[in-house]
Amino acid sequence: MTQTARGTGSDLGVGAGVPRPDGLLKVTGEFAYSSDLYLADMLWGATLRSPHPSAWIRAVDVGPALAMPGVHAVLTHEDVPGERFYGLEHKDQPVLAIDQVRYQGEPVAIVAADHPETARRAADAIVVTYEPREAVTDPRRALFDPGCPKVGPEGNLVRHQPVRVGTVPPTAEVVVTGEYEVGMQDQAFLGPESGLAVPAEDGGVELFVATQWLHVDQDQIAPCLGLPKDKVRLALAGVGGAFGAREDLSMQVHACMLALRTGRPVKFVYGREESFFGHVHRHPARMRYEHGATREGRLVYVKAEIVLDGGAYRSSSPAVVGNAASLGVGPYEVDNIHIDAYGAYTNNPPCGAMRGFGAVQACYAYESQMDRLAEACGLDPVEIRVRNAVSQGSRMATGQVIDSPAPLAGMLRELAAMPLPGSSCSPDLRALPGGVAQTTHGEGVRRGVGYGVGIKNICFSEGFDDYSTARVRVELLGDEPHILVHTAAAEVGQGLVTVQAQIARTELAELADLGAARVTVAPADTSVGSAGSSSASRQSYVTGGAVRAACVAVRERLAALRAEHPGLGPAELLRAHGPVEETREYRHRPTHPMDPLTGQGDSHVQLALCVHRAVVDVDVDLGLVKVVELAAVQDVGKILNPPALEGQIHGGSAQGLGLALMEEIQVRDGRVLNPSFTDYLIPTILDMPPMRLSILENPDPAAPYGLRGAGEPPTLSSTPAIAAAVRAASGLALPRVPIRPQDIALAPAAPAR
């Protein structure tokens, strides 16, 4: 896709509410998503997946599939041309299962046929002889029972990250404990996994795919194909949402293998059910917390054990554990900390990146604890948080000093001062929990208000070499100056193409002729250097920084040219000199690993805060919840594009609402019970209430324009705020999210508090 916008620098620069340039194609249906790609001679791919969460493979007979008319290839692990394992951080995942399967849905064989239905039937015709074995499905058992079968290559521990600060005293004036659980959430992007691989004349392959990070895909695909990287060229196709689920590979290697084998383009499109098995999910978590405080509610210590179920393969579990540990006490000042965060291998579905990873789970638990503490101290939930809030200069659990504004206490006060919505004494059924499906007249409806606070690391942490690359070219096209911005950064809906063009306008605005120039953001592909991932709320920061740096370099070149040819404007200079092009890599300041024994270290680049207040109506008889209003205060450092930013806060809050009340992949004995939108519920337009937003701009001096990543923080704090509001309305303890109707309606008679 090529995005072109026209206008003047000031009204289309950084900070302006510029409409997204891809909006036109999106409203006309012409935007080409990966699932819309079509070539006349293409074949269709299909995947045979394991029905067992854990089994030996004794035999695979592809004969019946190969014999079917219209089938062009049937491949197993024996056909993988290069390395047979891949992975984001660690190559532990087979391209196709080798002798065993470790989760339900693991790819075993792939097929290419001339019709999608033929491909599916051929996949079904492959005969696999499995010998099922015991599935490890309890992460605590996987970690702590020495007799438990081993799922991972060296055991069941993916990572253990302790945090040790001060000396945790045996007790305190006020002590509250809790055990909390977070269910397995699915990213449920609306456009399932898909892509088109096209064999190239040089023996390589071109892959058009919806992904979050083209270069990390390329880095993983090329070795599996036994090809040098320059023969595996990727271009971003339209992405129908991501939220972390496109950070790991899905159909990429499979499509390329089939294209190379058949010499024909091969397209894969997963259906919704397959999509539930086709990507990693949010780690379910079991967490035990103990908070000790003074009678005045000042935290003395926090002890926590956080167990994250990573499922059958490693994916990004180590980073998820790192986040849960380093952010495990939340944005509060605590002198004594004892945290153990673990990631486990099990035979459950693999888990990896989802918006806010690691931080979301911990936030739910520590915020639930802060509410318990408030009650134990007889304090208001806002007051207890204010009394312990971090601010600039505070030390995090890792010892890292927060070196940019972190006005949490003020944010909480502002949030609490926002007007509350009116009570729902409306006779309109639609205003009641359950909406038009209500069977009462609202006799059991109770209102509750709850607060949540979250802190999220922005960009990649723990010493990762996190950078982005941008190429900016200024040239005359049709005698008009034109600015071309080229990066490999994935637009996944967050509005990155808009922001890249805005930055180019701002940085090149002072060149009079360029202020009104056309700006085109070129399609993302691997012909330019890596942009890193569209995850960790990092692209505005890192790719934004790269685009700015390349623009500054272009500006300086033009200034030097102008000094050589005084009197010529930019357009005349370009005419005389030809195009000016500069490529720059941008790195944020380095981060450092966490100490493996104490968790200490400046592991994060930037920390971002968001606070939520939720107002809910709960029908305590029926267990139905209606979120009446969500209010949020978020500090983004600098607003780059107001509507796009608000969209991120709405969307992040909606996914947090989903986790609080609706969304859970139900897994029993390693098997997914609800792989459909009938049984896996995501918030509809009726579930998502109006939002009241206050967006602060306290700049981070280390970041481009002072910005702070914004996509994830609202996903953290919305969940505990809603859970707290439901507890306030129902009087129940509700330690687990999502809170299901039966958790409320069928709760034991004596309320837990």
Added chain:
Amino acid sequence: MTAFEVNGRKVDLEVDPRESLLAVLQDRLHLYGTKKGCDHGQCGACTVHLDGRRVVSCLTLASQVEGREVRTIEGVAGEDGTLHPLQRAFIDNDAMQCGYCTPGQIMSGLACIAEGHTGDDDEIREYMSGNLCRCGAYVGIVAAIRQVAGPAEA
């Protein structure tokens, strides 16, 4: 042969009795503007108009549309490319992020307005509740429909 109209153009196709309208639109007519989010009637991404009424094309059999008029997102803008006011309103109100739900939202939104279900914003929400948006662009979607439907009833 099954004969029907798509966006004012006559189509005459041999369709399999099991083939959905969505499959025919995408795989046979290469009209990919209509999106598949679930293929089971759960998400609304595949919403099109059949004789002016909204249907989910994934649950509509192609053989059922014999002699009828189908309108898809490709048929919403004017012949000359002029956007329909609702398309414009979706851009103005940033009523999308990834945009994958957008064609279905617009087809549903057009029907919602035509059906007169825009009395207040709650009514818009009620009648747009069959269209999921995972990106959470719901605020903009309501605002876009409101912009075209005119002010809410008092």
